[in-house]
Amino acid sequence: MRRFILTGTPGSGKTTLLEELARRGHDVVREAATDVIARRQAAGEAAPWERAGFVDEVADVQRARAAAGPSAAAGAVRFHDRSPVCTEALRIFLGRPASPALTAELDRIGAEATYRREVFFVRGLGFVERTAARRISLADALAFERLHEEVYRARGYRLIEVPAAAVSARADLVEVAVREMLPEV
Secondary structure, three states: OOEEEEEEOOOOOHHHHHHHHHHOOOEEEOOHHHHHHHHHHHOOOOOHHHOOOHHHHHHHHHHHHHHOOOHHHHOOOEEEEOOHHHHHHHHHHOOOOOOHHHHHHHHHHHHHOOOOOEEEEEOOOOOOOOOOOOOOOHHHHHHHHHHHHHHHHHOOOEEEEEOOOOHHHHHHHHHHHHHHHOOOO
8 A cells, every 4th residue: 555645734835745746756636625615616605614514525525536546556656635534633623523424434444544554744834824715824723733633643643744844855755754664666
């Protein structure tokens, strides 16, 4: 299994790091929640995260993206911008009850060992740029970051710190760690 998760606080640079890894030739899977929000906002829904089915919709997109792509079956390293474990943290952060769909997806990825147990935890940069999809304050982003740590650790994942740094240094750190875990890469 060669699927690695990038997680961390909103605005930490995960997507920029993912784009750098793609530029370096790695297979990547974009974050689902931002795309779900953008699609819903384009359809006129101002705050889609307030909708009851939002978390399940994000998990559905994550599942579809994880299954897609030629590298999924070919054994190449793949980096995912977030995972259903992040969606579980989002559910808790939003104060939503556990849903059967998300619970089933979390059970499935655990049973199938869909992702590596080592997760790249991308630390915040000390600020959060607001976007149409990201309307979180720095204080809430830091609380959300702590919640991600708790949820991942509670599910038995090991967090690999990716400190604030230039994107190239972060990508180098990720590549070195992957080579140490998977020497044949």
